[in-house]
Amino acid sequence: MSIAVAGEPLGIGICHCLDCQRRTGSVFAALATFAAPWTVEGAASEYRRTGDAGATFTFRFCPRCGTNLFHTEDGVAGTVSVAVGGFADPGFAPPEISVYHSRRHHWVTLPDTVIRCDRDPD
Incomplete structure (x- = not known):
């Protein structure tokens, strides 16, 4: 599975929530958000979850390699x-x-320019 996006990201962020730590198997998720259009090639498996603020997210995984791509x-x-x-x-x-x-x-350090939010700023 692959995804093609166009243009510059609307934003780039990292999420330290415990769900993202579990989902990625890492200490945070790094994500870039893009506006439509985008195209996906190949099949995707889906996992849905509701975040702390009540929003529902649908995560797409490559069923062949397990990559959580978007x-x-x-x-x-x-x-x-x-x-x-x-x-x-x-x-x-x-x-x-x-x-x-x-x-x-505690050992993750970020550049001073990164905005820090204790929770999801909605």
């Missing part, structure tokens, strides 16, 4: 959030915001 949020049409690692580009822009920063692993 997700959408119910009620938010026209955007997709793609895992930054899915671009396999070490030059990808850094995050602008850190959400659930209060749940960040």
Whole structure:
């Protein structure tokens, strides 16, 4: 499975919530949000969950390799959030915001320019 997006990201962020830590198997999720249009090639498995603030997210996984490549949020049409690692580009822009920063692993340090939110700023 692959996803193709166009244009620059609307935003780039990292999420330290416990669900994202479990979902990624890492200490945070790094995501870039893009406006439509986007195209997906190949089949995807889906996992839905409701966040702390009540929003429902649908995560898409590659059924062949297990990569959690992108997700959408119910009620938010026209955007997709793609895992930054899915671009396999070490030059990808850094995050602008850190959400659930209060749940960040104490040894994770971020540039001073990153906005820190203890929870999801909605």
